[in-house]
Amino acid sequence: MEKMDINKFRGIFVAMYSAYDEEGEVSISRVKELARSYVHTGVRGLYICGSSGEGILQTAEERKKVVEAVMDEVGKVLTVIVHIGANSTRESVELAIHAEKNGTDAVSAVPAIYYRLSEKAVETHWQKMINASSLPFIIYNIPQTTGFHLTQPLFMKIAKQDKVIGIKMSGESVFELQQFKANAGKEFIVYNGPDEQFLGGRMMGADGGIGGTYGVMPELFCKVDAFIMENKFKEAQELQFKINSIIKRLLDYPSLYGACKYILSLRGIDTGVPRLPLLPVSPTDYQSLTMLNEEILKVIQEYTNIKEKEMMG
Numbered sequence: 001m002e003k004m005d006i007n008k009f010r011g012i013f014v015a016m017y018s019a020y021d022e023e024g025e026v027s028i029s030r031v032k033e034l035a036r037s038y039v040h041t042g043v044r045g046l047y048i049c050g051s052s053g054e055g056i057l058q059t060a061e062e063r064k065k066v067v068e069a070v071m072d073e074v075g076k077v078l079t080v081i082v083h084i085g086a087n088s089t090r091e092s093v094e095l096a097i098h099a100e101k102n103g104t105d106a107v108s109a110v111p112a113i114y115y116r117l118s119e120k121a122v123e124t125h126w127q128k129m130i131n132a133s134s135l136p137f138i139i140y141n142i143p144q145t146t147g148f149h150l151t152q153p154l155f156m157k158i159a160k161q162d163k164v165i166g167i168k169m170s171g172e173s174v175f176e177l178q179q180f181k182a183n184a185g186k187e188f189i190v191y192n193g194p195d196e197q198f199l200g201g202r203m204m205g206a207d208g209g210i211g212g213t214y215g216v217m218p219e220l221f222c223k224v225d226a227f228i229m230e231n232k233f234k235e236a237q238e239l240q241f242k243i244n245s246i247i248k249r250l251l252d253y254p255s256l257y258g259a260c261k262y263i264l265s266l267r268g269i270d271t272g273v274p275r276l277p278l279l280p281v282s283p284t285d286y287q288s289l290t291m292l293n294e295e296i297l298k299v300i301q302e303y304t305n306i307k308e309k310e311m312m313g
């Protein structure tokens, strides 16, 4: 297989949240509504069933339902990357096959969780998923939650395959991020993971970003990205700092996703609360989140206006 055209994988990808009904069951209509809400925000695509999507808190059947709903709703207009990481290789393989059947653009996975795994075990785990379908594969490296430190040698061994087109680097070292880029070459996509340092990651070689806070402010990350491409680094920095003061506050709540999902509900997009053990926000948080939402919308408004003004002249 030749290296494929990877342009549809560049840019900004919303790590989409879960969407449940009032009973906590995956809601097809809410998944669809949430996916659709990102279509006109400027993002390139969605990363579904990942950390933000609570994939590992859901059964394989539920994850498949999410994939089917997203593909049905936005599969033709957005690039859809499906996280298939699970505890067992067998389940991940099953999800890879399902993702391919449903026409998704790529699959991606963290190393298996819970067990302390050797490099050889993680390599085997990923390789089985890579072999399971003809879809492109994106490594998901997030050492702070999985406890697995991906070394450059193992990375290179996996990344040299044509099917492996990228890595989502959620570790915080931009030096390591840059090493992934340097070791894999130009035609390999490196995604910045930590939203707080999106600009830093991009400056050190990331081609795009996948993030858990993009879901409440996708326009802002698209705008930082646009500033970078126009060499407007001062503007990019100013906006990243505004984003960071928002993220800092989001991280103060019982769970990041609970806070983000509540903010979406204030905008008329109901996705329920996160699944336990991820905590929902409590009623005492509603007021401050209402204010935070208004501030986010104000910043989005401010930067969308800039865009309009630029277009007019």
Ligand SMILES: CC(=O)N[C@H](C=O)[C@@H](O)[C@H](O)[C@H](O)CO
Binding pocket: 015, 051, 142, 144, 145, 169, 170, 193, 194, 195, 196, 210, 211, 212, 213, 247, 256
């Ligand atoms: C550790 C973690 O979950 N990282 C996410 C993705 O890689 C980020 O998108 C964070 O959710 C975000 O940067 C907020 O800290």
Ligand SMILES: CC(=O)C(=O)O
Binding pocket: 015, 016, 047, 049, 050, 051, 052, 053, 210, 211, 212, 213
């Ligand atoms: C947070 C993130 O990027 C994910 O959902 O995997």
